[in-house]
Amino acid sequence: MLSGLFGTAQATLYIPFLVISAVTLLYLVYGRALPKPLSGIPYDENARTSLFGSLPEIREYVREHGRLRPWLAAHSTRHNSPLTQFWFGPFARPTLILSDFQETQDILLRRSREFDRAKRSCDCFEGPVGNHHIAMRTSDPRFKGNKELVKDLMTPAFLHEVSAPEIYTKATCLVDLWTLKAKVAAGRPFNADRDIFDAAIDIINAATFGLHDGLSTVKRQLDTLSKVGDAELPLSPDGSVEFAHPPDAPEIAAIHEISLHIGEQLKASFPKISHRYKVLTKPSLAKAISMKDKLIHDEIEKALARLRSGGRVRSAMDHILQREMNSAKKADRRPVFHSPRIHDELFGYIVAGHDTSATALKWMIKWVADDQVVQNKLRAALRSAYGAALSERRQPSVTELWKIPVPYLDAVIEESLRVTGPIPVAQRRAVVDTVILGQNIPKGTEIIFINNGPSYLSPSVSVPDSARSESSRAKFSHGHWNPEDMHLFRPERWLRIDENGREVFNPQAGPAMPFSLGPRGCFGRRLAYLEIRIVLALLVWNFEFQKLSEELSSHAVVDSITSAPKKCFVALNRVS
Numbered sequence: 133m134l135s136g137l138f139g140t141a142q143a144t145l146y147i148p149f150l151v152i153s154a155v156t157l158l159y160l161v162y163g164r165a166l167p168k169p170l171s172g173i174p175y176d177e178n179a180r181t182s183l184f185g186s187l188p189e190i191r192e193y194v195r196e197h198g199r200l201r202p203w204l205a206a207h208s209t210r211h212n213s214p215l216t217q218f219w220f221g222p223f224a225r226p227t228l229i230l231s232d233f234q235e236t237q238d239i240l241l242r243r244s245r246e247f248d249r250a251k252r253s254c255d256c257f258e259g260p261v262g263n264h265h266i267a268m269r270t271s272d273p274r275f276k277g278n279k280e281l282v283k284d285l286m287t288p289a290f291l292h293e294v295s296a297p298e299i300y301t302k303a304t305c306l307v308d309l310w311t312l313k314a315k316v317a318a319g320r321p322f323n324a325d326r327d328i329f330d331a332a333i334d335i336i337n338a339a340t341f342g343l344h345d346g347l348s349t350v351k352r353q354l355d356t357l358s359k360v361g362d363a364e365l366p367l368s369p370d371g372s373v374e375f376a377h378p379p380d381a382p383e384i385a386a387i388h389e390i391s392l393h394i395g396e397q398l399k400a401s402f403p404k405i406s407h408r409y410k411v412l413t414k415p416s417l418a419k420a421i422s423m424k425d426k427l428i429h430d431e432i433e434k435a436l437a438r439l440r441s442g443g444r445v446r447s448a449m450d451h452i453l454q455r456e457m458n459s460a461k462k463a464d465r466r467p468v469f470h471s472p473r474i475h476d477e478l479f480g481y482i483v484a485g486h487d488t489s490a491t492a493l494k495w496m497i498k499w500v501a502d503d504q505v506v507q508n509k510l511r512a513a514l515r516s517a518y519g520a521a522l523s524e525r526r527q528p529s530v531t532e533l534w535k536i537p538v539p540y541l542d543a544v545i546e547e548s549l550r551v552t553g554p555i556p557v558a559q560r561r562a563v564v565d566t567v568i569l570g571q572n573i574p575k576g577t578e579i580i581f582i583n584n585g586p587s588y589l590s591p592s593v594s595v596p597d598s599a600r601s602e603s604s605r606a607k608f609s610h611g612h613w614n615p616e617d618m619h620l621f622r623p624e625r626w627l628r629i630d631e632n633g634r635e636v637f638n639p640q641a642g643p644a645m646p647f648s649l650g651p652r653g654c655f656g657r658r659l660a661y662l663e664i665r666i667v668l669a670l671l672v673w674n675f676e677f678q679k680l681s682e683e684l685s686s687h688a689v690v691d692s693i694t695s696a697p698k699k700c701f702v703a704l705n706r707v708s
């Protein structure tokens with residue numbers, strides 16, 4: 133073609149020019165694709181010189197360990213710096229990792245004008261629950277309206293009057309199931325993973341919809357097991373008793389499928405595209421999504437009928453619907469009950485609230501079985517606090533569990549969340565040019581905050597006070613952990629003696645942020661504490677958790693939405 137345009141001799145002259153241009157262009161593209169570090173922030177040298185940034189190392193790490201989160205947590209230690217950077221691929225801007233509680237707390241609590249929810253965090257949820265506030269930046273014009281809709285759901289009055297009785301009923305059902313299982317297993321271990329997960333999903337469904345027992349997964353298992361009677365059950369090679377699990381109700385199976393899909397979204401390189409692709413290519417997912425839509429639609433209709441005939445508010449959904457009725461009346465408009473916003477806020481409540489609480493409870497159960505001294509102390513604290521229930525040979529009531537504080541119970545819960553938190557990271561994006569620990573950070577940079585690295589579970593990397601932000605220096609008032617034992621499970625670190633000589637729980641004893649912090653921290657934190665407190669107290673009240681073999685008590689972790697234990701077994705004796 134060149135010879136056609138210019139003649140053969142001229143074409144020969146142009147070839148070196150074209151080759152040089154192509155090589156220069158390639159060189160420029162290569163130069164652009166190479167990672168560009170932010171100055172003053174440590175990074176891996178081999179990542180900076182690789183076209184794919186840190187991806188090759190990350191891929192190798194994930195291949196070897198099956199998970200990424202520990203790589204992030206170790207980055208600070210590797211560079212002996214609280215702030216480090218890495219790259220997710222070619223042309224990628226640096227992503228920062230911050231592992232310093234004081235500065236993290238300052239950013240999350242006090243600098244929300246400079247940092248919003250990360251784009252990636254929003255993208256992961258956009259497909260499955262795009263109209264829930266979890267998928268929105270704070271600057272999104274829809275955000276405020278969504279928060280308005282759900283704002284009362286975490287008030288003490290709502291939690292006590294509406295959520296707590298539902299949680300208590302479902303937790304009692306788990307106690308009944310385990311009473312039966314403990315009898316059949318006769319002291320031998322069994323897998324508790326699914327039971328905890330089922331109880332958590334029953335609880336969050338009940339708190340969201342006031343769901344009837346027909347959909348309770350724990351109740352279905354209880355009914356199935358009651359029919360088995362004393363029949364001999366098979367043993368696994370690890371010596372645990374195998375209980376059959378009845379199939380889930382289709383609606384519950386649909387919720388499972390969508391939750392698993394969200395877990396995958398969190399690992400996808402391009403979550404929005406991945407969601408669309410999966411919905412198109414995986415018929416079971418598409419079916420699960422329409423079943424979920426129908427479930428919410430039908431539950432809303434049932435709730436409206438109940439509320440219109442004077443029924444009391446008994447779930448988050450009832451409350452949201454009543455709120456919509458009132459605001460429609462006030463604005464003289466027709467209420468819209470089936471808006472995408474109401475549907476997604478309801479479903480998001482379930483999605484965000486079941487895997488997290490289940491994982492937290494699984495770790496707690498493992499810790500109390502591992503550490504028999506802690507377990508005995510916890511049971512003694514419960515018996516002393518709920519003395520009336522003990523002397524009347526009954527369970528502590530929901531009101532007692534809500535009203536009477538048990539500092540050691542809070543300490544065990546907080547310590548388990550500190551050492552084995554279900555979500556060990558939070559993410560934000562700088563929305564203006566800003567500064568972190570004295571380093572300039574351009575607008576658009578994403579930052580990962582680690583809550584299980586230095587300053588949480590190992591000594592902080594030292595930071596000169598002058599590098600900290602003004603508000604961080606002025607407002608920080610937390611305690612510090614003893615560097616000698618901060619990596620250990622030791623609930624006592626959360627207790628102190630108050631001015632009246634009483635032992636009290638001290639939530640500010642030292643660095644921890646299992647629910648993240650600030651206006652975009654966990655929305656459901658209070659509900660989660662309520663649920664965990666009720667379930668853990670009832671379980672330890674009713675059962676002795678035996679110490680298990682090394683194999684069954686392993687602390688190996690699997691990551692999906694949460695970082696959960698790979699194995700969660702229990703061997704139970706009913707407390708007489």
Ligand code: HEM
Binds near residue numbers: 652
């Ligand atoms: C032990 C249980 C739980 C843990 C450890 C946990 C932890 C977290 C964490 C770390 C975040 C990220 C916050 C951030 O990006 O800064 C989060 C967000 C969130 N959680 Fe939880 N969570 C738990 C239970 C719940 C429950 C029961 C609910 C629901 C009803 C819930 C609803 C949410 C929502 C809606 C968000 C997004 C908040 C926003 O974007 O503004 N969580 N949670």
